[in-house]
Amino acid sequence: MALDAGMSVPSRSSSPGRRAMVENRRDPAVIERQFRILGGATDTPERAAIREETIAAILRTVDVPVLILAGMRDGVISPESTLRAARSVPWAKAVLFEDEGHFVTRERPERLATEVAAFLEELNS
Numbered sequence: 001m002a003l004d005a006g007m008s009v010p011s012r013s014s015s016p017g018r019r020a021m022v023e024n025r026r027d028p029a030v031i032e033r034q035f036r037i038l039g040g041a042t043d044t045p046e047r048a049a050i051r052e053e054t055i056a057a058i059l060r061t062v063d064v065p066v067l068i069l070a071g072m073r074d075g076v077i078s079p080e081s082t083l084r085a086a087r088s089v090p091w092a093k094a095v096l097f098e099d100e101g102h103f104v105t106r107e108r109p110e111r112l113a114t115e116v117a118a119f120l121e122e123l124n125s
Contacts, residue, residue: 020034021034052084055085055088056084056088059085059088059089060088060089060090062089062090062091062092063090063091064091065091065092065093065119065123066089066091066092066093067092067093067095067115067116067119068082068085068086068089068092068093068094068095069094069095069097069104069112069115069116070082070094070095070096070097070104071096071097071099071100071101071102071103071104071107072096072097072098072099072100073099073100073101074100074101074102075101075102076102077102079096082094082096083096093119093122095115097111097112
């Protein structure tokens with residue numbers, strides 16, 4: 001169906017905040033209010049604890065050997081998160097690269113290949 005000049009597209013936004021943003025996208029006050037909401041704290045300690053336990057419960061179901069490689073200077077996934085994952089997976093081995101960040105494969109491909117080879121050798125012995 002083509003729209004005539006006077007017709008508008010009905011809002012199908014999933015939340016009142018999103019609907020307000022779409023319907024009033026030219027109103028600076030609405031845009032500022034939504035950005036303040038988006039930039040505010042949305043995670044409570046309780047929600048974080050529930051999320052961590054949910055993820056750990058899922059990881060505990062992994063029943064195959066897993067090699068977890070991560071950089072200590074990763075700005076996306078913290079070393080603490082890496083170690084929590086490794087503790088949760090029953091057959092996990094974690095290797096933390098001391099001077100690398102998020103892109104270990106680009107930063108130290110030789111060392112990564114060495115760690116993968118060592119892990120495979122451990123599995124075969």
